[in-house]
Amino acid sequence: MGSKNISMAVIRRLPKYHRYLGDLLDKDIQRISSKELSDIIGFTASQIRQDLNNFGGFGQQGYGYNVGALHNEIGKILGLDKKYNAILIGAGNLGQAIANYSGFKRAGFEVKALFDANPRMIGLKIRDFEVLDSESLEDFVKENEIDIAMLCIPKNGAQNIVDRLVNVGIKGIWNFAPIDLEVPKNIIVENVNLKESLFTLSYLMKENE
Structure with missing residues (x-):
């Protein structure tokens, strides 16, 4: 297969x-x-x-x-018989909405921590998580055997974060940042572009008129 x-x-x-x-x-x-x-x-x-x-x-x-x-x-x-450790980077509105989704754990995706670079967000409690400083990203990924990073940050700085994650062995990235990331061939990236999806809906509605 x-x-x-x-x-x-x-x-x-x-x-x-x-x-x-x-x-x-x-x-x-x-x-x-x-x-x-x-x-x-x-x-x-x-x-x-x-x-x-x-x-x-x-x-x-x-x-x-x-x-x-x-x-x-x-x-x-689909690999749902496996277990994956994940982190979520970006504790803004989108990141918080994803963090509050309860279905990940049932599917085998264990979100271990939330990270943000904004000092006002660091230390806040979202669901069961305290938002951690993204400066500690590398140590956390290595110590907790993280497989997947969920990226909910603006495109500025996204590539830098991804480069750091790749250097510490991340295997997959679920990318909500509106940017095409550059990663080695052995790193899996699944892009979720909300604006592109909305524009597709707009086109289909226009064609349906």
Whole structure:
């Protein structure tokens, strides 16, 4: 599976499959066909079968998919059976909103600390965290085996923070800063640009008029 060149389009559909299958389990639905899943999720039945066949044969002809087993297997494909230690950098409005989200821990992402460079923010309590001085970033990452940094800071200075994180072994960056970061090839960056997403919505609304 790891040697296959699976497209990012397929990979980006996997979390949606995982979410919908979780909803089905909450309703105590244990079996579903690709056609029934298509009606719920919005992808064609053929697309669903093609996507899942990238990772092995999960369905049975005449039976469909075992919802619990498929949900579990997609979770493993997404790495949700692993545990990740994370830090959040930037304790402004966006950082605080993310820090207050309770779903990370259930998915295996343990936020260990919040950091900020603003002296007025340092020492404040947000949820269960005291905001730490970003000057202590490197020591904390090394001492706590941090895997992921969630970046919620302005673009000015973001690259410098990332360079510091890379130097102490960070593996992944969830980037909300409006900047394309330069990192080594072995560092994974997932960009979340709120403005670009909003502009896409604006375009689609304009085209729908």
